[in-house]
Amino acid sequence: MQSVRFGRWEISDDPEATRKAYASVPLGGPEKCGCEACQNFAAARAQLYPAEVLVLFEKLGISPNGEVEVYHLARLAPGRHLYGGWFHFVGSILSGADAMKQVAENIWQPDLEKINENFSLGFSSRLGLVRVPFAGPPLVQLEFAAKVPWILPSTEPT
Numbered sequence: 126m127q128s129v130r131f132g133r134w135e136i137s138d139d140p141e142a143t144r145k146a147y148a149s150v151p152l153g154g155p156e157k158c159g160c161e162a163c164q165n166f167a168a169a170r171a172q173l174y175p176a177e178v179l180v181l182f183e184k185l186g187i188s189p190n191g192e193v194e195v196y197h198l199a200r201l202a203p204g205r206h207l208y209g210g211w212f213h214f215v216g217s218i219l220s221g222a223d224a225m226k227q228v229a230e231n232i233w234q235p236d237l238e239k240i241n242e243n244f245s246l247g248f249s250s251r252l253g254l255v256r257v258p259f260a261g262p263p264l265v266q267l268e269f270a271a272k273v274p275w276i277l278p279s280t281e282p283t
């Protein structure tokens with residue numbers, strides 16, 4: 126166990142256990158889904174995670190191509206699309222307000238921190254779609270929102 130500070134959060138985490146779990150996940154969410162929006166995300170992946178986020182992933186033991194799921198939210202402009210997605214890692218939130226803020230019964234809104242113009246992230250203890258290799262230990266969900274270029278040759282969604 127180690128502790129990591131990022132934005133408003135202090136996290137306790139187990140990078141070894143997280144690395145092991147990612148090693149047992151053969152495909153990230155976008156590859157597993159395979160729809161056009163996911164294919165585009167996967168094609169743009171190498172340019173979409175900021176350097177400091179990749180450093181954070183490395184610290185936490187997260188594989189950058191091991192998203193649980195990504196989803197297309199909107200076309201912001203021609204060639205520019207808003208996506209959301211999330212990762213899991215073994216650990217718990219020690220301090221810092223949860224990135225999923227409950228605003229009414231059964232309604233949560235993301236409360237992420239901006240890393241740069243194109244990328245925001247936050248940590249939540251609300252978990253979605255825990256994959257088998259991750260089941261068991263306490264987990265944290267890393268939520269993100271990213272503005273992603275459309276780089277597939279196919280027609281972009283609207």
Ligand SMILES: [Zn+2]
Pocket residue numbers: 155158159160161162163164
């Ligand atoms: Zn998809």
